[in-house]
Structure formats: C-alpha cells, structure tokens
Amino acid sequence: MIKCHLSRVMGEQKLKISDVSRDTGINRGTLTRMYYETLVRIDLDTINTLCEYLAVSLDELLEYQRCEKSA
Template sequence: MIRIKVAELLGKNKMTRKDLAERTGIRPATIGMMYDETIKRIEIEYLERVCIALDCSISDLIEIIPDSDRDESLRNLIQK
C-alpha cells in the first residue's frame, strides 16, 4: 500500500489544505484527495510542487507500507 503523508506534513508545517493549494497552484479538490489519501493518480509535477511547498523530499511525502498478500499479487502481475 502506498501512503501519501500530506495530512501529516501539513500539520507539521502548520499549514492548511487551502494554503497548500494556493502555494502550489494545485486545485483544492486534488489537495483534498491527497490529504484524504483517496487520490488514484498524482502528476509528478504535483509531487514536486508539494515537496517544494512543504520543504520535504519525496520520501517524506510518500511511504510504501508492506501488505504481503497484495505485494505477492502485484509481483505475480509484474512477472507475467
């Protein structure tokens, strides 16, 4: 599972979703989906903008949480 840590980083930086949207030029709805971790796809440029605005690295923003059953299914798909 991939975790997007926008909510955590906003709290750490004492910033609101609206602040982040204004600083990055990313639609508030998109920031909201990142915050709620419901977003399905993220533009690489958006990741870069968020990292710059929050003064963080990509590894601070995104985390992979192991899920052995799902990981095995993905490995099987990739190997085919």
C-alpha cells in the same frame, strides 16, 4: 500500497489545504484527496511542487508499504 503523509506534514507546518492550493496552484480537490489518502493517481509535477513548497523529500511525503497477501 503507497501511503501519503501530506496530512502529517501539513499539520507539522500548521498549513491548511486552502493555503497550499493558493500558494502552489494545485487543485484543492487533488490536495483534499491526498490529505485523506483517497487519491488514485497523481502527476509527477504535483509531487515535485509539493516537495519544494513543503521543503520535504519524496520519502517524507510518500511511502511504499508492501501489501500482505492472504493465503
């Protein structure tokens, strides 16, 4: 499972979704889905833009967590 830390990063930088959308040109709906971790897929250009804008590395924005399988 991929965890998105956009809400934490934005909170630390005191940013609103509308500010990030306006400044980056990323669709507000895309940012909202990332913020609430309901996003199913994302474009690599979007990830690159967010990392540059927020001045974070990829692993600060996204994290892979291994899913435990039920027996």
